[in-house]
């Protein structure tokens with residue numbers, strides 16, 4: 144009896160401490176006056192007040208509006224002022240300023256920009272090209288190219304969960320300033336894992352360090368330090384990978400939450416249980432886990448980013464997943480789909496990510512559409528899959544107060560497709576127009592930037 148009471152006490156203490164870590168993450172927000180603008184990322188850094196986005200009003204008139212809140216598409220007109228959605232007008236209304244730029248989208252579908260929760264923008268294009276893989280210059284250019292492919296596929300935000308050096312932080316900044324074409328970038332910085340853990344197999348330590356996309360950590364203090372290093376560089380999220388001890392993952396998750404950041408974990412089998420017990424916010428991939436772990440995920444509100452598509456490509460192109468020490472289990476397309484069904488059945492929030500390594504981003508938008516079809520095969524309706532890709536993804540990203548739905552006051556990240564993707568997911572490939580942060584970023588399917596505005600020269604100095 145005494146032992147049982149003690150066990151119950153331990154359990155209560157455990158849930159209190161796990162909840163406490165989450166509360167610390169949210170408590171940071173309590174110190175922000177809602178009138179003070181903050182950065183449009185999960186870091187919420189106070190920024191100078193002032194107008195953002197392009198000048199003027201942009202009107203998308205006469206389209207079918209699928210707003211991402213869960214309701215059906217309806218006829219209407221979207222009015223954007225600078226970088227925010229100002230209002231949604233009923234069909235037929237022309238209640239916008241005379242000097243507004245009006246784009247006729249009659250018959251087309253207007254929806255929130257898509258979000259990809261799992262990218263690696265700097266990863267090399269082939270397994271052999273280590274020469275350019277370690278070059279930060281090449282990594283930057285690869286990242287810029289991938290961003291354009293994603294943007295032209297209708298994606299307006301990516302969560303990068305492991306990339307080289309400072310590259311993703313700089314790409315984020317350049318996109319924010321509208322100096323290069325791309326979706327918003329929410330970087331994790333380096334992927335934190337242990338010696339011999341996932342993403343280190345078959346690669347010598349020296350090369351791992353040279354590529355700089357993986358941070359090897361050992362012991363709770365070093366895991367904490369590794370989290371602080373990513374925060375220092377500008378991380379919007381922390382990415383951890385097994386292997387880790389319970390103390391290591393707990394130290395890293397607690398540190399991230401104290402810094403105000405969410406944590407996503409790439410783990411398998413009992414390591415998922417360990418990460419969930421430590422307070423992780425999201426688990427990547429459809430990898431094996433027990434029913435007990437699934438139930439604990441559901442109870443603690445831990446989300447999933449199941450990413451079935453990279454494994455489908457691996458099964459189809461390589462004939463199976465071999466030689467990985469961190470993937471020592473048998474899995475298959477059917478087993479992965481079954482895992483997604485179990486996650487749905489348990490009521491776990493599931494988001495959409497592609498994890499396209501190597502040259503696979505060149506398949507876009509195919510992989511993203513196929514991932515949505517996986518959701519449909521696992522029980523989601525087509526509109527529900529689109530809500531997962533937009534609203535749910537914004538929640539997992541910790542950005543649901545400003546992204547993910549078409550509602551007044553939200554940031555203007557908008558996709559226009561020539562078709563009805565809420566009825567036929569293949570129509571998502573017919574991207575016409577993408578607006579990111581109020582800027583027209585894709586027009587007639589092509590990425591576009593405003594023409595440069597010449598800065599007047601100062602002219603010759605006046606001499607007496």
Ligand SMILES: [Zn+2]
Pocket residue numbers: 261262263304498
């Ligand atoms: Zn990945």
